[in-house]
Amino acid sequence: SQQGEEDPQALSIQEGENATMNCSYKTSINNLQWYRQNSGRGLVHLILIRSNEREKHSGRLRVTLDTSKKSSSLLITASRAADTASYFCATQYNAGNMLTFGGGTRLMVKP
Amino acid sequence: KAGVTQTPRYLIKTRGQQVTLSCSPISGHRSVSWYQQTPGQGLQFLFEYFSETQRNKGNFPGRFSGRQFSNSRSEMNVSTLELGDSALYLCASSFGTDNQPQHFGDGTRLSIL
Numbered sequence A: 001s002q003q004g005e006e007d008p009q010a011l012s013i014q015e016g017e018n019a020t021m022n023c024s025y026k027t028s029i030n031n032l033q034w035y036r037q038n039s040g041r042g043l044v045h046l047i048l049i050r051s052n053e054r055e056k057h058s059g060r061l062r063v064t065l066d067t068s069k070k071s072s073s074l075l076i077t078a079s080r081a082a083d084t085a086s087y088f089c090a091t092q093y094n095a096g097n098m099l100t101f102g103g104g105t106r107l108m109v110k111p
Numbered sequence B: 001k002a003g004v005t006q007t008p009r010y011l012i013k014t015r016g017q018q019v020t021l022s023c024s025p026i027s028g029h030r031s032v033s034w035y036q037q038t039p040g041q042g043l044q045f046l047f048e049y050f051s052e053t054q055r056n057k058g059n060f061p062g063r064f065s066g067r068q069f070s071n072s073r074s075e076m077n078v079s080t081l082e083l084g085d086s087a088l089y090l091c092a093s094s095f096g097t098d099n100q101p102q103h104f105g106d107g108t109r110l111s112i113l
Helices: none
Strands: A005-007 A010-014 A019-024 A031-037 A043-050 A055-058 A061-066 A071-076 A085-092 A105-110 B005-007 B010-013 B019-024 B031-038 B042-050 B053-057 B064-068 B074-078 B087-094 B108-112
Touching (some): A031 A061, A043 A061, A043 A071, A071 A085, B010 B019, B019 B087, B031 B074
Parallel strands (some): B010 B108
Antiparallel strands (some): A005 A019, A055 A061, B005 B019, B064 B074
8 A cells, every 4th residue: 555645636737836746654754755757657756855854955846844744745836837747755664765655646737 | 877778668468478577777776676557556666676685575466576687687577467467567776775766767568458
């Protein structure tokens, strides 16, 4: 079964708007990662945030982590049509590189 | 530097057959993980290999197996294929140490008739 859930399942916005996706998980984690997947392709790593970190930035991406609530959020600012994709959060909670994925958020950015 | 390469990209099999999928990791990466992606179950972890040893295993039946070679290349095998095995199979590689991102290939799309 999946470690967590993502919310919303689908999101449609206009170019230039911000997009926020949320992820909840169930167990203590070592880190939480966000990935993007374009239709029919593999996953592309976006950001990794460790359990002792609260916020991370990468370009137009901002990720927060609240371990007390077991939740994370991904904010994409000034979205572009090229940001249209599915976004997944994944947690790593044991030794090794096993990732447990959420169900994903399908983001559509309209030009 | 070349990314993760998975072969073949597409595969069609019939029930009862077996299949072998291949994954070449990024040079220098020692960990290779396999995931199954379906519309109903989402992304599910199959297993991880590190330095030719299985380090983690997901909750899949014994029909799913894998191995890793000394050059870190990995194969996964599915025997006695079932219709429900139709999925996108993704391979990911990393250095294998703590807190490392995974680098994914584009997957093998397996269809069972």
